[in-house]
Amino acid sequence: MSFLAPMVICGLLLTLCAAVGIFPGVTVELLTDAFSNILKVFGNGRIWEGVLVIAIACGFVGGMFETFNFYYYQNMN
Template sequence: MVFSLFRSLFLSTLLSFAMPVILVGGILASLYTASYIPGFTWISETGTTQVSKFLAVFGNGCPLEGMLTIGFAFAFVGSLFDLFNFSMYQGLRNHSSEQAR
Protein backbone atom coordinates (compact mmCIF):
# COMPACT_ATOMS: atom_id res chain seq x y z
CA MET A 1 0.00 0.00 0.00
CA VAL A 2 2.86 2.37 0.77
CA PHE A 3 4.41 1.65 -2.64
CA SER A 4 1.19 2.63 -4.41
CA LEU A 5 1.06 5.86 -2.38
CA PHE A 6 4.61 6.81 -3.38
CA ARG A 7 4.04 5.86 -7.01
CA SER A 8 0.85 7.92 -7.16
CA LEU A 9 2.49 10.80 -5.31
CA PHE A 10 5.48 10.78 -7.67
CA LEU A 11 3.32 10.71 -10.80
CA SER A 12 0.94 13.43 -9.63
CA THR A 13 3.84 15.64 -8.56
CA LEU A 14 5.64 15.11 -11.85
CA LEU A 15 2.55 15.82 -13.94
CA SER A 16 1.60 18.83 -11.81
CA PHE A 17 5.07 20.26 -12.40
CA ALA A 18 5.16 19.48 -16.10
CA MET A 19 1.78 20.87 -17.11
CA PRO A 20 2.38 24.60 -16.41
CA VAL A 21 5.92 24.35 -17.79
CA ILE A 22 4.63 22.75 -20.99
CA LEU A 23 1.77 25.27 -21.24
CA VAL A 24 4.01 28.33 -20.85
CA GLY A 25 6.64 26.76 -23.10
CA GLY A 26 3.98 26.10 -25.74
CA ILE A 27 2.77 29.69 -25.55
CA LEU A 28 6.31 31.00 -25.96
CA ALA A 29 7.02 28.57 -28.81
CA SER A 30 3.85 29.57 -30.66
CA LEU A 31 4.66 33.26 -30.22
CA TYR A 32 8.18 32.63 -31.48
CA THR A 33 6.83 30.73 -34.48
CA ALA A 34 4.30 33.48 -35.18
CA SER A 35 7.15 35.96 -35.54
CA TYR A 36 8.02 34.35 -38.88
CA ILE A 37 4.57 35.16 -40.32
CA PRO A 38 4.56 38.57 -41.99
CA GLY A 39 2.32 40.98 -40.11
CA PHE A 40 2.44 39.08 -36.84
CA THR A 41 5.92 40.20 -35.82
CA TRP A 42 4.73 42.97 -33.49
CA ILE A 43 2.13 40.68 -31.87
CA SER A 44 4.76 38.03 -31.30
CA GLU A 45 7.29 40.45 -29.85
CA THR A 46 4.71 42.06 -27.57
CA GLY A 47 3.39 38.69 -26.40
CA THR A 48 6.85 37.29 -25.75
CA THR A 49 7.79 40.41 -23.79
CA GLN A 50 4.62 40.25 -21.69
CA VAL A 51 5.02 36.54 -20.90
CA SER A 52 8.68 37.10 -20.01
CA LYS A 53 7.75 40.00 -17.71
CA PHE A 54 5.06 37.85 -16.06
CA LEU A 55 7.53 35.04 -15.43
CA ALA A 56 10.17 37.50 -14.22
CA VAL A 57 7.81 38.63 -11.45
CA PHE A 58 7.87 35.14 -9.96
CA GLY A 59 11.56 34.59 -10.60
CA ASN A 60 13.21 37.68 -9.12
CA GLY A 61 13.85 39.09 -12.58
CA CYS A 62 14.68 35.82 -14.34
CA PRO A 63 11.91 34.30 -16.53
CA LEU A 64 13.35 30.77 -16.34
CA GLU A 65 13.44 30.93 -12.57
CA GLY A 66 9.85 32.19 -12.63
CA MET A 67 8.75 29.25 -14.75
CA LEU A 68 10.43 26.84 -12.35
CA THR A 69 8.85 28.59 -9.36
CA ILE A 70 5.39 28.25 -10.85
CA GLY A 71 6.09 24.62 -11.73
CA PHE A 72 7.25 23.80 -8.19
CA ALA A 73 4.22 25.56 -6.70
CA PHE A 74 1.88 23.52 -8.91
CA ALA A 75 3.79 20.35 -8.03
CA PHE A 76 3.43 21.07 -4.32
CA VAL A 77 -0.32 21.67 -4.63
CA GLY A 78 -0.73 18.57 -6.82
CA SER A 79 1.06 16.43 -4.24
CA LEU A 80 -1.15 17.84 -1.47
CA PHE A 81 -4.25 16.96 -3.49
CA ASP A 82 -2.93 13.46 -4.03
CA LEU A 83 -2.20 13.00 -0.32
CA PHE A 84 -5.68 14.28 0.53
CA ASN A 85 -7.21 11.89 -1.99
CA PHE A 86 -5.22 8.98 -0.53
CA SER A 87 -6.29 9.81 3.01
CA MET A 88 -9.95 10.08 1.96
CA TYR A 89 -9.70 6.79 0.08
CA GLN A 90 -8.26 5.11 3.18
CA GLY A 91 -11.12 6.45 5.29
CA LEU A 92 -13.74 5.28 2.81
CA ARG A 93 -12.03 1.92 2.43
CA ASN A 94 -11.97 1.33 6.19
CA HIS A 95 -15.57 2.49 6.53
CA SER A 96 -16.84 0.20 3.76
CA SER A 97 -14.99 -2.83 5.14
CA GLU A 98 -16.53 -2.23 8.57
CA GLN A 99 -20.01 -2.09 7.04
CA ALA A 100 -19.44 -5.38 5.22
CA ARG A 101 -18.88 -7.19 8.50
Protein backbone atom coordinates in the same frame (compact mmCIF):
# COMPACT_ATOMS: atom_id res chain seq x y z
CA MET B 1 2.68 15.33 -13.78
CA SER B 2 1.80 18.36 -11.67
CA PHE B 3 5.36 19.59 -12.05
CA LEU B 4 5.90 18.84 -15.74
CA ALA B 5 2.60 20.19 -17.09
CA PRO B 6 3.26 23.87 -16.21
CA MET B 7 6.82 23.62 -17.54
CA VAL B 8 5.63 22.16 -20.83
CA ILE B 9 2.78 24.66 -21.20
CA CYS B 10 5.00 27.68 -20.46
CA GLY B 11 7.69 26.38 -22.79
CA LEU B 12 5.19 25.77 -25.58
CA LEU B 13 3.68 29.25 -25.15
CA LEU B 14 7.08 30.92 -25.32
CA THR B 15 8.09 28.84 -28.34
CA LEU B 16 4.79 29.50 -30.10
CA CYS B 17 5.06 33.25 -29.52
CA ALA B 18 8.62 33.26 -30.83
CA ALA B 19 7.69 31.15 -33.87
CA VAL B 20 4.66 33.27 -34.79
CA GLY B 21 6.73 36.43 -34.40
CA ILE B 22 8.95 35.32 -37.28
CA PHE B 23 6.19 35.69 -39.86
CA PRO B 24 5.74 39.21 -41.26
CA GLY B 25 2.48 40.98 -40.54
CA VAL B 26 1.79 39.05 -37.35
CA THR B 27 2.25 40.95 -34.14
CA VAL B 28 2.25 38.94 -30.97
CA GLU B 29 4.98 41.00 -29.40
CA LEU B 30 2.59 42.43 -26.81
CA LEU B 31 1.54 38.94 -25.74
CA THR B 32 5.13 37.73 -25.68
CA ASP B 33 6.29 40.73 -23.66
CA ALA B 34 3.41 40.43 -21.19
CA PHE B 35 3.98 36.70 -20.68
CA SER B 36 7.73 37.23 -20.34
CA ASN B 37 7.20 40.01 -17.79
CA ILE B 38 4.95 37.77 -15.69
CA LEU B 39 7.57 35.03 -15.69
CA LYS B 40 10.30 37.55 -14.86
CA VAL B 41 8.33 38.71 -11.82
CA PHE B 42 8.20 35.17 -10.46
CA GLY B 43 11.81 34.46 -11.43
CA ASN B 44 13.66 37.53 -10.12
CA GLY B 45 14.29 38.80 -13.65
CA ARG B 46 14.91 35.42 -15.30
CA ILE B 47 12.22 33.82 -17.45
CA TRP B 48 13.18 30.16 -16.94
CA GLU B 49 13.53 30.64 -13.20
CA GLY B 50 9.95 31.95 -13.20
CA VAL B 51 8.81 28.86 -15.09
CA LEU B 52 10.59 26.70 -12.53
CA VAL B 53 8.99 28.54 -9.59
CA ILE B 54 5.52 28.13 -11.08
CA ALA B 55 6.17 24.44 -11.79
CA ILE B 56 7.40 23.81 -8.24
CA ALA B 57 4.33 25.55 -6.78
CA CYS B 58 2.00 23.51 -9.00
CA GLY B 59 3.84 20.31 -8.09
CA PHE B 60 3.51 21.10 -4.39
CA VAL B 61 -0.22 21.76 -4.71
CA GLY B 62 -0.67 18.59 -6.79
CA GLY B 63 1.17 16.56 -4.15
CA MET B 64 -1.03 17.98 -1.39
CA PHE B 65 -4.13 17.16 -3.43
CA GLU B 66 -2.98 13.58 -4.00
CA THR B 67 -2.21 13.16 -0.29
CA PHE B 68 -5.65 14.49 0.64
CA ASN B 69 -7.36 12.13 -1.80
CA PHE B 70 -5.34 9.18 -0.54
CA TYR B 71 -6.37 9.72 3.09
CA TYR B 72 -9.95 10.70 2.23
CA TYR B 73 -10.68 7.59 0.15
CA GLN B 74 -8.76 5.36 2.54
CA ASN B 75 -11.15 6.21 5.38
CA MET B 76 -14.29 5.82 3.23
CA ASN B 77 -13.77 2.13 2.45
